[in-house]
Amino acid sequence: MKHARRFLVFAACSALCCSLGCGGGSSSSSNSSSSGTSGTPSNQTIASSGPNVAAITVNSGPPGNGGYANGAFASATVCSPGTSTCQTIDGLLVDTGSVGLRIVSSVLTIALPQQKSASGSPVVECLQFLDSYSWGPVQTADIEIASEKASLVPIHVLSDTDFTVPASCSSAGPSADTVATLGANGILGVGLFAQDCGPFCVQSSTNTTPPENAYYECPSSTGCQAIFETLPLQVQNPVALFATDNNGIILELPPVSGAELSVSGSLVFGIGTQSNNGLAGATVYTAGSLTSSSPGNFTTSFNGQTFSDNSFIDSGSNGYFFPDSSLTVCSDSSGFYCPSSTQNLSATNQGATAGSGTVDFSVANADSLFSSASDSAFGDLGGPAPNYFDWGLPFFYGRNVFTAIEGTSAPGGTAPYWAY
Amino acid sequence: MSKGQMGMIQCGFLVVALILATAFPARAALGGDASTIQADQIHMQGTRRIIPADSYTVHEIQAATGTLREYISSQGIVFAVAWHGPWLPDMRQIMGSYFEQYSQAAESHHTARLGRRPVMVEQPGLVIQSGGHLRSFAGKAYIPDMLPTGLRAEDIQ
Numbered sequence: 001m002k003h004a005r006r007f008l009v010f011a012a013c014s015a016l017c018c019s020l021g022c023g024g025g026s027s028s029s030s031n032s033s034s035s036g037t038s039g040t041p042s043n044q045t046i047a048s049s050g051p052n053v054a055a056i057t058v059n060s061g062p063p064g065n066g067g068y069a070n071g072a073f074a075s076a077t078v079c080s081p082g083t084s085t086c087q088t089i090d091g092l093l094v095d096t097g098s099v100g101l102r103i104v105s106s107v108l109t110i111a112l113p114q115q116k117s118a119s120g121s122p123v124v125e126c127l128q129f130l131d132s133y134s135w136g137p138v139q140t141a142d143i144e145i146a147s148e149k150a151s152l153v154p155i156h157v158l159s160d161t162d163f164t165v166p167a168s169c170s171s172a173g174p175s176a177d178t179v180a181t182l183g184a185n186g187i188l189g190v191g192l193f194a195q196d197c198g199p200f201c202v203q204s205s206t207n208t209t210p211p212e213n214a215y216y217e218c219p220s221s222t223g224c225q226a227i228f229e230t231l232p233l234q235v236q237n238p239v240a241l242f243a244t245d246n247n248g249i250i251l252e253l254p255p256v257s258g259a260e261l262s263v264s265g266s267l268v269f270g271i272g273t274q275s276n277n278g279l280a281g282a283t284v285y286t287a288g289s290l291t292s293s294s295p296g297n298f299t300t301s302f303n304g305q306t307f308s309d310n311s312f313i314d315s316g317s318n319g320y321f322f323p324d325s326s327l328t329v330c331s332d333s334s335g336f337y338c339p340s341s342t343q344n345l346s347a348t349n350q351g352a353t354a355g356s357g358t359v360d361f362s363v364a365n366a367d368s369l370f371s372s373a374s375d376s377a378f379g380d381l382g383g384p385a386p387n388y389f390d391w392g393l394p395f396f397y398g399r400n401v402f403t404a405i406e407g408t409s410a411p412g413g414t415a416p417y418w419a420y
Numbered sequence: 421m422s423k424g425q426m427g428m429i430q431c432g433f434l435v436v437a438l439i440l441a442t443a444f445p446a447r448a449a450l451g452g453d454a455s456t457i458q459a460d461q462i463h464m465q466g467t468r469r470i471i472p473a474d475s476y477t478v479h480e481i482q483a484a485t486g487t488l489r490e491y492i493s494s495q496g497i498v499f500a501v502a503w504h505g506p507w508l509p510d511m512r513q514i515m516g517s518y519f520e521q522y523s524q525a526a527e528s529h530h531t532a533r534l535g536r537r538p539v540m541v542e543q544p545g546l547v548i549q550s551g552g553h554l555r556s557f558a559g560k561a562y563i564p565d566m567l568p569t570g571l572r573a574e575d576i577q
Binding site for chain 2: 065067098176180193213288297333334336392
């Protein structure tokens with residue numbers, strides 16, 4: 001079983017290596033820009049193998065999801081804690097904008113222990129996203145990705161018909177807890193933080209009421225009550241719990257021009273901990289810390305607008321999202337821009353406390369990009385946003401992007417940070 | 421106390437219960453009158469600050485769950501709400517009588533293929549913009565016809 005999986009990883013790495021022509025062996029990532037002022041990345045090296053390297057693919061995602069635009073997918077092995085009862089699950093959306101492993105319950109075939117509250121009731125989590133919510137139990141698993149291992153990790157199992165969804169949870173929109181509605185077998189949240197909720201869900205002198213749409217205890221099927229959840233019990237960033245290479249990740253994806261069927265790259269664990277994950281020439285851009293008013297954000301200036309402490313880098317967003325009234329919004333592809341010709345644009349990023357540089361990017365007509373239903377990778381996909389700049393997956397194409405986790409020691413700056 | 425309220429008390433517990441039941445939707449914000457803000461404040465367990473402007477007033481509720489700003493017209497109606505915080509606010513609570521319209525918009529916005537992207541909904545009677553990421557969400561909803569002169573939509577935040 002293990003050998004078979006290793007073979008698959010090897011095969012995937014070999015295929016990746018061939019497609020990139022990188023000649024085998026592990027190699028460190030590097031961008032030529034050291035000043036951080038160069039807008040266009042170059043000299044990208046994608047790590048091809050190593051115990052800290054997981055293969056990722058931007059493709060349509062797992063069967064039954066209807067096809068996903070600009071989703072980077074990875075595999076993870078989950079085990080019942082302390083046992084060899086394990087399952088490898090692919091089709092997990094790699095999301096640097098969230099934290100925690102979340103798996104659709106219909107995909108999970110092994111039984112995992114249920115987390116219990118102080119009063120002995122099952123703990124169930126509500127995770128609201130912008131237009132949807134995911135509801136389901138918090139369970140505990142050992143996790144292995146590439147050769148990195150973490151034990152006793154609280155994870156979120158999506159969809160549970162045993163417990164009625166509280167109205168305050170379902171108010172965000174429709175449920176996203178199946179492969180079809182989530183678009184993935186699960187989400188691998190490997191963002192800037194160590195837990196998904198953080199201090200917001202922890203009782204303190206200034207936080208005296210549990211948030212209504214986060215953690216619940218469910219003594220009966222209809223009686224779920226909001227509870228506080230201590231940091232170690234919250235759904236965790238699995239990377240932060242790895243025995244080694246636990247201070248962050250690098251997402252490494254090749255350039256994408258126009259629309260492509262699929263592209264392959266690497267999810268590298270650790271920053272500056274191995275020969276293949278050094279910062280090299282990347283510039284560090286610090287993000288707002290968990291105690292700041294805007295955790296996980298930095299500042300982007302674009303077209304005379306400054307989105308102060310309100311912008312972010314997020315592989316789980318599938319485009320560049322920013323306000324630009326001069327760009328036409330698509331009539332067909334709701335939520336995207338459809339300029340009559342591809343627009344070459346430029347913006348400046350400034351870290352919360354350190355790092356500054358310009359980024360050149362392009363926005364193409366989304367209706368044209370989406371014209372072939374089989375394509376899944378789109379380099380110049382953009383769309384409107386409220387008052388912020390979201391550097392989604394297109395930003396990652398052709399650029400190695402580092403995400404350093406809060407509270408860890410990472411080279412080049414104070415985490416949480418991004419570097420590229 | 422008004423005549424109507426006097427009457428309710430006289431009609432006994434059942435009627436009071438009915439009134440409470442029908443009053444529930446009005447505790448929410450958008451489209452409601454200014455008295456609903458008190459309910460929002462209690463719901464969020466927050467502190468309130470009132471910021472007057474020329475033709476409207478902003479009531480800002482600060483709580484551990486984030487910040488909610490409610491814009492009140494000179495007629496005393498909530499015509500806009502804006503939020504930011506680590507988690508989304510209870511949309512049922514703050515969208516008030518517009519919650520059904522919001523739900524339908526979210527439903528049609530959510531498609532797996534088009535992925536995880538901001539909600540940008542513009543309908544004749546309602547504009548919704550909602551975005552951000554885990555630990556930092558922000559958004560607003562407003563009734564465009566009720567925007568007072570001098571207040572630009574982009575200034576609602």
